Amino acid sequence: MSGRKPRIVVITTVPQTMVAFFPRQLRSLSAAGFEVHAVSSPGAELDRLGAECGIATHGIAMARPPRPIQDLVSLRRLYSLLRQIRPDVVHAHTPKAGLLGMAAAKLAGVPVRLYTVHGLPLLTRTGVLRRILEGAERASAGLSTRSYCVSHSVRTEVLSLGLCQAEKVFTLGDGSCAGVDLNRFRPPDDVPAIRSAARATLGIPQDALLVTFIGRLSKDKGIAVLADAWKVVVSKRPDLHLLLAGEEDETDPISHSAREWLRSEPSVHLPGGVPADAVPGIFAASDICVLPSFREGLSQVALEAAAMGIPMVASKVAGIVDPVLDGVTGLLVPPNEPQRLAQALLELAATPEKRSQFGRAAIEHVRAKFSAERVDRLWMNEYRSLIANAPLGSRVANANPAVVLGESKLQ
Numbered sequence: 001m002s003g004r005k006p007r008i009v010v011i012t013t014v015p016q017t018m019v020a021f022f023p024r025q026l027r028s029l030s031a032a033g034f035e036v037h038a039v040s041s042p043g044a045e046l047d048r049l050g051a052e053c054g055i056a057t058h059g060i061a062m063a064r065p066p067r068p069i070q071d072l073v074s075l076r077r078l079y080s081l082l083r084q085i086r087p088d089v090v091h092a093h094t095p096k097a098g099l100l101g102m103a104a105a106k107l108a109g110v111p112v113r114l115y116t117v118h119g120l121p122l123l124t125r126t127g128v129l130r131r132i133l134e135g136a137e138r139a140s141a142g143l144s145t146r147s148y149c150v151s152h153s154v155r156t157e158v159l160s161l162g163l164c165q166a167e168k169v170f171t172l173g174d175g176s177c178a179g180v181d182l183n184r185f186r187p188p189d190d191v192p193a194i195r196s197a198a199r200a201t202l203g204i205p206q207d208a209l210l211v212t213f214i215g216r217l218s219k220d221k222g223i224a225v226l227a228d229a230w231k232v233v234v235s236k237r238p239d240l241h242l243l244l245a246g247e248e249d250e251t252d253p254i255s256h257s258a259r260e261w262l263r264s265e266p267s268v269h270l271p272g273g274v275p276a277d278a279v280p281g282i283f284a285a286s287d288i289c290v291l292p293s294f295r296e297g298l299s300q301v302a303l304e305a306a307a308m309g310i311p312m313v314a315s316k317v318a319g320i321v322d323p324v325l326d327g328v329t330g331l332l333v334p335p336n337e338p339q340r341l342a343q344a345l346l347e348l349a350a351t352p353e354k355r356s357q358f359g360r361a362a363i364e365h366v367r368a369k370f371s372a373e374r375v376d377r378l379w380m381n382e383y384r385s386l387i388a389n390a391p392l393g394s395r396v397a398n399a400n401p402a403v404v405l406g407e408s409k410l411q
């Protein structure tokens with residue numbers, strides 16, 4: 001590298017993903033002497049991220065669903081950008097950014113090409129769409145020099161589906177792409193005051209036992225299953241309240257009947273999306289968190305709830321079994337079984353001593369394995385090791401742009 005700073009390009013499909021997971025890590029890389037570039041679809045969030053983190057940002061439109069013509073344009077623009085930057089590392093996250101980013105980096109001759117699997121949407125898809133998603137995952141992994149999974153349980157799924165060779169796919173440490181900021185997510189010093197204020201804002205009775213879900217209100221998140229379970233819960237414990245904090249996902253909607261029942265049920269609160277800075281207060285206001293998902297990568301909500309000492313009732317699926325230890329930090333139930341979900345919620349609601357025990361164990365678990373400091377350190381060491389051991393013959397400068405993308409045809 002002739003004494004210059006090592007250059008890393010981080011790619012996500014949309015800026016919301018970059019903002020949600022990577023600001024701290026991008027700042028840490030920059031402070032450690034890396035020249036950092038962040039790439040995603042353009043937006044005000046990306047611009048703010050660059051200003052706040054003091055890094056270069058580049059807006060390149062990328063469509064989440066398959067869009068052959070748009071995808072080819074995005075690939076060409078990514079390739080041109082990488083030829084200009086000449087990075088030592090390209091690290092792409094999420095399916096579309098993974099496919100386009102790994103293809104562009106391979107064509108540009110980037111020596112270290114990393115792809116992280118954050119989850120497997122294909123697990124809940126069927127038919128042609130599932131085959132397309134499987135093909136995209138295999139292509140991304142094949143074009144990368146190394147692939148990663150955000151949890152050990154997702155890595156197991158990747159291997160069982162034959163999406164990547166075992167010797168080429170890894171999970172750093174205990175998992176996670178960014179970890180949990182333990183300064184932000186911790187039991188507050190003045191729990192009663194923060195709990196009271198958050199409940200007043202959300203319209204939750206001060207004396208109610210509150211079960212909370214935070215995330216997209218979608219089919220994959222098991223919201224319809226939760227609605228069926230909640231009918232059982234409130235029939236036995238009408239004093240319980242349910243908070244569903246999140247926007248409805250129109251790309252994966254729940255059934256009309258489930259949505260209308262939730263809207264009409266007095267014990268259910270639907271505030272819509274909540275700002276990120278309100279999330280710790282919501283956890284402080286909660287007694288139990290619930291996550292009935294059909295699939296996850298590594299549930300950030302489960303990690304954040306654990307860091308604040310909130311016990312969890314969740315589905316026993318990949319991406320949840322890592323942060324939630326059954327019978328230790330929470331209760332795990334089979335996915336898509338509302339009766340079992342209701343039983344677990346009622347059990348935990350009826351045993352405050354178990355909630356306290358689980359909460360304490362959850363704090364210890366997440367602090368030991370998933371702190372942002374630990375995850376940042378693991379990734380920093382990984383980048384440095386990969387750069388130091390990259391084959392010199394595959395530097396970006398050696399790629400021939402006219403050959404690898406046929407520029408005359410794409411102009």
